[in-house]
């Protein structure tokens with residue numbers, strides 16, 4: 001099995017080698033949380049303090065959001081048997097945003113896919129191909145419109161439908177990146193970068209005023225890139241079937257489930273990268289969580305939707321973002337908003353197309 005390492009490590013390698021800041025380099029930190037390697041880099045007087053605070057915040061989020069920790073808020077909600085349960089600010093924002101992005105993507109993103117994810121063994125690392133009968137039964141539980149949210153005078157409450165459970169794995173790291181962005185702002189970090197297992201956020205530009213250079217990993221080779229993104233004040237989130245999978249009888253089964261079939265999505269895409277400016281997501285659009293959360297939800301959803309539906313969704317203009325899609329027939333599709341910010345890799349075997 002492979003873990004989510006790719007995009008971010010490459011991003012940091014480039015950041016480190018190209019930052020060129022002489023003696024006053026950034027504060028750096030690395031941690032393992034939410035089942036992935038996380039890297040932080042922060043310039044400024046309070047860079048070290050910002051990274052310490054970011055780490056603590058991420059541990060707190062992991063304790064609230066993990067489905068495998070019995071005492072997490074998410075586990076309590078999953079065990080509540082459909083009863084209204086008090087939820088904190090983080091879970092509230094995530095549930096609200098998850099429902100919004102599920103509706104926006106025609107249910108390609110659905111956090112109530114949790115029982116199906118578990119049936120494949122991705123929750124416990126005990127992999128198996130479930131029977132069609134089991135999937136048919138579990139698919140009846142997949143419908144996030146049954147999640148009820150209520151704001152009362154004494155706080156926020158949520159209830160799942162009877163028998164349902166939720167898995168925030170497709171959106172939690174994006175939310176964590178939004179939370180770290182907030183911390184960087186609080187600590188006056190005007191230049192920095194974080195990479196949380198495929199979820200990259202860059203604060204400002206590099207201290208010399210140039211853009212951060214973020215490598216977009218090649219799906220079949222974790223040491224190679226399909227290209228480089230020049231980013232300032234932005235998020236870039238990558239989803240790919242290669243990030244977590246198992247093999248049985250010569251066939252590969254990955255962790256991004258199509259809620260319509262219960263099977264790992266086979267949409268013709270190997271990888272989806274969603275890129276958006278830091279302020280792209282807005283609360284009045286149903287996202288109280290932030291742009292990192294939006295990009296994370298969309299990277300998962302658009303992987304499920306496939307090339308045509310993903311590009312139709314992008315063209316609809318309903319949300320502000322751009323895309324880099326890698327298809328299973330060797331094409332890299334880059335939406336035109338990234339035309340002057342994406343550089344294909346020299347000597348690459350992919351064919352590159354700009355999409356408008």
Ligand code: AMP
Pocket residue numbers: 108109110111113117122167168169170171238239240243244255256257258259296299300304
């Ligand atoms: P990501 O790496 O952000 O694409 O998220 C993948 C993770 O999201 C999986 O490991 C599951 O925990 C969860 N997941 C899988 N399929 C879906 C889906 N269709 N909608 C929402 N979450 C999903």
Ligand code: MG
Pocket residue numbers: 169170171239295296297298299300301
């Ligand atoms: Mg995601």
